[in-house]
Structure formats: structure tokens, C-alpha cells
Amino acid sequence: MTELDDIDGLAAEYVLGTLTREERVAVTERRIAERPLDRAIAAWERRLGPLVETVAPVAPSANLYNKIRAQIGLSQHVVSLKAREQKLARRAARWRNAFVGVSAIAASLVGILGYRENFERKDARQYVAVLDTGSNMTGFLLTLDTGTNMAVITAVNPPKQSNKTYQVWMVSDKMSGPKSLGMVDRPGEMKKMPMQSGPEMDLFMNASFAVSLEPLGGSPTGSPTGPVLFTGKLVQATP
Amino acid sequence: MPSRAQNLEVLLSGVANGDEAAFAELYQATASKLLGVALRILRSREIAEEVLQEAFFKVWERAGDYNSDIASPVTWMATIVRNRALDEARRRVNRPTGDESELENIESDDEHPIAGLERAEDVKRLLRCLDGLESEKKEIVRLAYLDGMSREALAKRFDRPEGTIKTWLHRSLAQLKGCLEQ
Structure with missing residues (x-):
């Protein structure tokens, strides 16, 4: 009778599902670097895979597909936000370059005229994010004042929803998942969020923001479950 | 088609x-x-x-x-x-072990009623090879693959040491592999 060698035996048990948690983690890591193990696993997946055909199907809950779509929608928004952010950064760089040229001329003029402005540079204080639908509809405004350490989210004019609530999320690749900033519904409603300068503020300034439609009382799972309708990112609002 | x-x-x-x-x-x-x-x-x-x-x-x-x-x-x-x-x-x-309450709508039988009619060739071959195992070993393979039972859980269920279960599993899998390659 055929015997399984160590690699094949490990691969077979990994696919069969009989390994402990620690062993599974170890195999998952090893297969990345070890081609023979990875190939052996793929071969066992092919051998045993047809068994799933004998499992009786169970219909998923009606809203599961929407949850999946919302998760995909959120990740796509983040991707497109990143693209938009890069475009803005490139544009800002062009303006900066143009500005350097202009100021050089200005400086030489200033030199000629012997005029000197006492120019004190201040750090930017005001940041704003317009949370829109990607087209023209602005739903929410997010402002951040780094002088007072206060962020404010304002519902500008989101469409009225019956039996649903708007929930605001902060998304960052430095966090494991979206973080809820709370619910804001009525046009004109404001929600203040005091924060600490330092890492918390840095995270906030570089995050993306999204608003999803959730059941009254907010998402039951702690992550967006409904469609993501508005997204945006903070930009500097004052020089 | x-x-x-x-x-x-x-x-x-x-x-x-x-x-x-x-x-x-x-x-x-x-x-x-x-x-x-x-x-x-x-x-x-x-x-x-x-x-x-x-x-x-x-x-x-x-x-x-x-x-x-x-x-x-x-x-x-x-x-x-x-x-x-x-x-x-x-x-x-x-x-939780033995809590089957959420499974009441799932057929205890592995067989899905219409599955047999349109079953693909690879499924038939795997089931034929599984049938070649002793009934207890076949049961173990199915419980592991389909129900996610660990070696420990299988040892308890069949009242054998884990080492024995592991030996059984490896022999059964080797036999399956041989049968599928024929």
C-alpha cells in the first residue's frame, strides 16, 4: 500500500482539516516559501474537493449579499480615494513649484524695493472633508481644527431616510477595520469629537471617511453593513 | 451546452x-x-x-x-x-459540542436529493474510493472533511488515542490517494 511521506501527510491533514490551530498556522506560513508543500496541498484540495458536492445547500439570509456588496463598495471607495488623493498631491506639487517661481521673482522685487514684510508663518489649523457621493451630492462635512483639537461632523443635506440612520466611519490602513464615529441624521445636525493631538490626530488627518446607511441604532456588527453612500478625505482649508 | x-x-x-x-x-x-x-x-x-x-x-x-x-x-x-x-x-x-439546534434544517444524511442525478465524474470516483475504506475509517474522513472535526474530537468520538486516529487518517488518505490515481 502507498505510504504518505511527511510533506504529503501534513498537506493531506491540512486539507482534511484535522490539524490543531497552531499546526494550521505553521502550515499556512510554511507553504508560502515551500513549493513542494504548497503543491501537495493543492493536489489534496483537488482530490478531496469533490466531497463538498455532497453537502446540502443552505440558503443564506436575504441581506448577506448586500453586506458583501457594502464591504466591496467601501474598499473600492478607499481605493478611488487613494487615487484621488494622489492626483491632488500631484496638483499641489505643481502649484508649489509654480509658487516657488513666482516668489523668487517677488523676492527679487522686494530686494529692489528694499521693502521687507514681517512675514510670520503659521501652521495650518483648519481642515475640511466634503463627504460626497462621488458625483455632485454633498451629504456631510467634516471639519478639524488643530488649534482647538476639535473635529465636527455636520449633516449638510443627506436624503431623508425612514427607518434607517446614517453612520459615519473612519477608515485607515493603519487600523484593522472601519471605526464608527457615530450617527448623524437631521440636516444641520452636528456632532463634536474632541481629540488629542499626536498619534490620534495624525491618524485622523490621514484617514478616509465614509457614511453608510444602517438600521436604526447603528450597525449591529460594528462594521458597515449597509451601502456606503458618501466618502471623503480631509484637505487643508486655510493656508 | x-x-x-x-x-x-x-x-x-x-x-x-x-x-x-x-x-x-x-x-x-x-x-x-x-x-x-x-x-x-x-x-x-x-x-x-x-x-x-x-x-x-x-x-x-x-x-x-x-x-x-x-x-x-x-x-x-x-x-x-x-x-x-x-x-x-x-x-x-x-x-459548543453536541448543540445541534441550529442544524435542524440540515439533512443529517450527506446526500443531497438531486445531487446524485447530475453528479460529475470526479465526485463519483471519490465516493467510489471512499467506499473502499472500512466503514469506520470512511466515517472519520467524512467527519473530518465535512464537519471539521479535529483529531482530538475524533479521538473522543471513537474512543481511541489521538495517535491511533492519526495513524488511521494517514493510512486512509494514502489508500484514497492510491485509489484515485488508478
Whole structure:
């Protein structure tokens, strides 16, 4: 009778599902670097895979597909936000370059005229994010004042929803998942969020923001479950 | 007429190109089967649906990695679901045992009524090879693969030391491999 060698035996048990948690983690890591193990696993997946055909199907809950779509929608928004952010950064760089040229001329003029402005540079204080639908509809405004350490989210004019609530999320690749900033519904409603300068503020300034439609009382799972309708990112609002 | 697997391959390549309609169709065609797979292992609809959600998200992101030379679409997707479900089951060390309340709607019989009619050749061959095992060993393989039972759980269930279970598993798997290669 055929015997399984160590690699094949490990691969077979990994696919069969009989390994402990620690062993599974170890195999998952090893297969990345070890081609023979990875190939052996793929071969066992092919051998045993047809068994799933004998499992009786169970219909998923009606809203599961929407949850999946919302998760995909959120990740796509983040991707497109990143693209938009890069475009803005490139544009800002062009303006900066143009500005350097202009100021050089200005400086030489200033030199000629012997005029000197006492120019004190201040750090930017005001940041704003317009949370829109990607087209023209602005739903929410997010402002951040780094002088007072206060962020404010304002519902500008989101469409009225019956039996649903708007929930605001902060998304960052430095966090494991979206973080809820709370619910804001009525046009004109404001929600203040005091924060600490330092890492918390840095995270906030570089995050993306999204608003999803959730059941009254907010998402039951702690992550967006409904469609993501508005997204945006903070930009500097004052020089 | 294209086979079901070929249709799913077309849908998967659509998904790889970001085609949302193809993704919706793929979900329609496979979600029930895949939830069945996750539920057998996790025994909780809530957790099984979470696993399915993550798995479909992964399918959306990784559809471009699918290779029809290596696996059929259902096998590829079921592998994603099973891996997540098994990780989750092993993570929940204190998984309630013997609580079958959430399984009342699932047939205890492995056989799905109409499955036998349109069963593909590879399924028939695997079942034939499984039938070649002693009944207890066949049972162990099915309980491990379909119900996600660990070596420890199998040892308890069959009242044998884990070492014995491991030996049985390796022999049974070697025999299966030999039979499938014939």
C-alpha cells in the first residue's frame, strides 16, 4: 500500500482539516516559501474537493449579499480615494513649484524695493472633508481644527431616510477595520469629537471617511453593513 | 451546452475584471452550497454567514488568481470557505459540542436529493474510493472533511488515542490517494 511521506501527510491533514490551530498556522506560513508543500496541498484540495458536492445547500439570509456588496463598495471607495488623493498631491506639487517661481521673482522685487514684510508663518489649523457621493451630492462635512483639537461632523443635506440612520466611519490602513464615529441624521445636525493631538490626530488627518446607511441604532456588527453612500478625505482649508 | 463549471469559470473571469453583474450571478449560483459547507463546520448560522461574507470578499479581490488548471471554480471557492471556517472553528476552542439546534434544517444524511442525478465524474470516483475504506475509517474522513472535526474530537468520538486516529487518517488518505490515481 502507498505510504504518505511527511510533506504529503501534513498537506493531506491540512486539507482534511484535522490539524490543531497552531499546526494550521505553521502550515499556512510554511507553504508560502515551500513549493513542494504548497503543491501537495493543492493536489489534496483537488482530490478531496469533490466531497463538498455532497453537502446540502443552505440558503443564506436575504441581506448577506448586500453586506458583501457594502464591504466591496467601501474598499473600492478607499481605493478611488487613494487615487484621488494622489492626483491632488500631484496638483499641489505643481502649484508649489509654480509658487516657488513666482516668489523668487517677488523676492527679487522686494530686494529692489528694499521693502521687507514681517512675514510670520503659521501652521495650518483648519481642515475640511466634503463627504460626497462621488458625483455632485454633498451629504456631510467634516471639519478639524488643530488649534482647538476639535473635529465636527455636520449633516449638510443627506436624503431623508425612514427607518434607517446614517453612520459615519473612519477608515485607515493603519487600523484593522472601519471605526464608527457615530450617527448623524437631521440636516444641520452636528456632532463634536474632541481629540488629542499626536498619534490620534495624525491618524485622523490621514484617514478616509465614509457614511453608510444602517438600521436604526447603528450597525449591529460594528462594521458597515449597509451601502456606503458618501466618502471623503480631509484637505487643508486655510493656508 | 457549456457545463456548469465552464459557466462558473466565465463568471469568475468576469469578476476578475470587476464585473459586478458576474459577481452577483456567481453569488446566486454558489452561495447556498458554500454556506452549507461553512455551516457544517461551524454549526452557527451567524458565524457561518460571517465566514461566507469574508470568503466572497476574498473571491472578489482574488478572482484574478483563479487557475482552471488547478481546481474547478467550486473547489477553489469551497477551499477559501473551508480554510476560513476551519481557522475560525479552531480559534473557538470552546466550541459548543453536541448543540445541534441550529442544524435542524440540515439533512443529517450527506446526500443531497438531486445531487446524485447530475453528479460529475470526479465526485463519483471519490465516493467510489471512499467506499473502499472500512466503514469506520470512511466515517472519520467524512467527519473530518465535512464537519471539521479535529483529531482530538475524533479521538473522543471513537474512543481511541489521538495517535491511533492519526495513524488511521494517514493510512486512509494514502489508500484514497492510491485509489484515485488508478
